[in-house]
Amino acid sequence: MEIKVKCNCGVEKCPEWAILELQGVVESQPSIANQIQGLEIGRLCCSSSASSLVNYTFTVGYHELSGTKVSLKKPLLVLKKKKAVQEEGSDSNNDLELEVIGVIRHKILFKGRPKALISKPQVKDKKASDK
Secondary structure, three states, rough: OOOOEEOOOOOOOOEEEEEEEEOOOOOOHHHHOOOOOOOOOOEEEEOOOOOOOEEEEEEEOEEEEEEEEEEEEEEEEEEEEEEOOOOOHHHHHHHHEEEEEEEEEEEEEEEEOEEEOOOOOOOEEEHHHOO
C-alpha cells in the first residue's frame, strides 16, 4: 500500500500544536463515558514570571496542576487520513493519502502531584437571616 504525505500549508505556516503530558489518569464520569467527543476537561492557563520562564496551570475539577514547556527532541506531525485521488495507471484501490494539519515541537509537562482546590463553605450571617 502506498501512503502519500502532503502539506498544503507550507513549513512556516503549519499550525503549532502541543502535547499535554500528565502523570496519572484522566477519567470521565460513567454517565457520560460515551459522550466525550468535544468535552471540555479543564482549563489551561499560561503565566510568565519575572525570570521570563513561562509557567502553565491546568485546572481539572477541584485539582490544579503546575507545569512547564519542554521542547521535543524530534518534532511530530499531526496527520489527517484522506482517500487518495486515483492516478492513471494505478492498479491499487487502497491508495491512501495523509494530510499534515499541524506540527508538534513542544510539550507541556505536568510532573508534580495535583494541588487540591478546596474552598471554605459560605457561612450565612445569623443576624441577616433572622430578620
